[in-house]
Amino acid sequence: MAQDPDHRPVEPTETATARAGPAVVLVEPQLGENIGMVARAMANFGLIDLRLVNPRDGWPSEKARAAASSADHVIDAVRLYDSVETAVADVMYLLATTARPRDSYKPVRGPETAAREMRARSAAGQKVGMLFGRERYGLSNAEVGLADEIVTFPVDPAFASLNIAQAVLLMSYSWRAAGAEDATVPRFAAPEAPPAEKADLYRLLDHLETSLSRTGYFHPPEKRDAMVQNLRTMLTKAGFTEPEVRTLRGVLRAFDYEMGERGRSGRESTG
Amino acid sequence: MAQDPDHRPVEPTETATARAGPAVVLVEPQLGENIGMVARAMANFGLIDLRLVNPRDGWPSEKARAAASSADHVIDAVRLYDSVETAVADVMYLLATTARPRDSYKPVRGPETAAREMRARSAAGQKVGMLFGRERYGLSNAEVGLADEIVTFPVDPAFASLNIAQAVLLMSYSWRAAGAEDATVPRFAAPEAPPAEKADLYRLLDHLETSLSRTGYFHPPEKRDAMVQNLRTMLTKAGFTEPEVRTLRGVLRAFDYEMGERGRSGRESTG
Numbered sequence A, B: 001m002a003q004d005p006d007h008r009p010v011e012p013t014e015t016a017t018a019r020a021g022p023a024v025v026l027v028e029p030q031l032g033e034n035i036g037m038v039a040r041a042m043a044n045f046g047l048i049d050l051r052l053v054n055p056r057d058g059w060p061s062e063k064a065r066a067a068a069s070s071a072d073h074v075i076d077a078v079r080l081y082d083s084v085e086t087a088v089a090d091v092m093y094l095l096a097t098t099a100r101p102r103d104s105y106k107p108v109r110g111p112e113t114a115a116r117e118m119r120a121r122s123a124a125g126q127k128v129g130m131l132f133g134r135e136r137y138g139l140s141n142a143e144v145g146l147a148d149e150i151v152t153f154p155v156d157p158a159f160a161s162l163n164i165a166q167a168v169l170l171m172s173y174s175w176r177a178a179g180a181e182d183a184t185v186p187r188f189a190a191p192e193a194p195p196a197e198k199a200d201l202y203r204l205l206d207h208l209e210t211s212l213s214r215t216g217y218f219h220p221p222e223k224r225d226a227m228v229q230n231l232r233t234m235l236t237k238a239g240f241t242e243p244e245v246r247t248l249r250g251v252l253r254a255f256d257y258e259m260g261e262r263g264r265s266g267r268e269s270t271g
Helices: A012-019 A032-044 A062-067 A072-076 A111-123 A141-146 A164-180 A198-213 A221-237 A242-269 B014-019 B032-044 B062-067 B072-076 B111-123 B141-146 B164-182 B198-213 B221-237 B242-270
Strands: A023-027 A050-053 A079-081 A093-098 A128-132 A149-152 B023-027 B050-053 B079-081 B093-098 B128-132 B149-152
Touching (some): A023 A032, A023 A164, A032 A050, A032 A164, A062 A072, A093 A111, A111 A164, A111 B164, A164 B111, A164 B164, A198 A221, A221 B242, A242 B198, A242 B221, A242 B242, B023 B032, B032 B050, B093 B111, B111 B128, B198 B221
Parallel strands (some): A050 A079, A093 A128, A093 A149
């Protein structure tokens, strides 16, 4: 457990390989110390791709570096984002970690199963990622809605108190353990076409919302958020490929056009 | 191995059940905070039997209690020992956790395998336990020698820096996950809503085709069949549930309505 204070430089190829591993996305983390502990947990199991969405106390953080216990290569490679959507733009299979299962139609998995699924998809060239919520209240329903599947930990219901560094540790360990199991027969058979990148999917969801706003669909107004969320969840779950997303964009453009959107095509590229 | 089902009377209390779980033995832990984090890690996964061998700063420890994050039932039940031998006196199967495999003739296992072994022995009435070493240098060779088997974690050799709370977390999680595997009922039953009946789905597909026919989408005409087929295939593959199909019908009705309103004035001129 002793750590060489002079951290050796990471080889470029090694970095590229690690980059191919899961992205760990922390949503609005509050304490630099927790970010550091997350980096340390990741480094133990060979992960390097740490992304922060609006860390409360800004970035860089000396507290994070101190708590990372020489996982400087993870701290130095941190990337900052101002929304979850942009943070996962290149991700093709996204997990949301939650303290306990929520009402949702998304599949809910344990860490081991989720890790095997990530391994199989990663081996098929798909970028995978995991969302971890805020210290105080985790992920919002809208954020969970962005993910393909949900991971929960088999904690004692009478004492469920995992912090984000512990949750990241368990997922990082599970990822590595799943790789060590000489990947026998993965459950996941790579489909002919991989799922669209999240950025493409989110553009479709934004487009649908914009188009529907032209109609009387979002009524009454106080239900709008829930309706949007419902649509986003079901269309995320559908797992559309990039060509399919493109087709659905075309469908929406056809409705836009017919509804008189011809002169306002700029709207489509928003978001 | 002789096994006596009446080895000791089992009390019908949760504590007794938890006591039958693995003992976590910390050898000369230095920081109260680490002891507290260990208690918290254990509590998350239903463990309660924490034993300390000569904690450097004495016991009780307010720092430990504070770091335990309300795992008071673990802190309150801590037992103190002045040697590893007395701490594990009642244990029948003892694991030593080490940062990496050592020269030893003992079997070396990963957390999952070790946890399954502990489960099997525990189910057979054997008290099981795990040794965790000092923050600075782990367990001595003599202490490792007391154990039946060795557990190591599949850490990245280039960055092996697990602290004792992290090691305890991984073992506690593995213990619990191994127990859940035993259950015949799957741990995480996805709240699976069944897919819609095909008749509902086909009505949605017909509706989409009808609505799109009002726009310029199906162009040129000779491609219409292929385009329809493409849409049907992707929307079938999505596996929508009945409520989701109903939602999508509502989306189409909203577009229909808006196209009807505007179409009366604009359709002829847009051709």
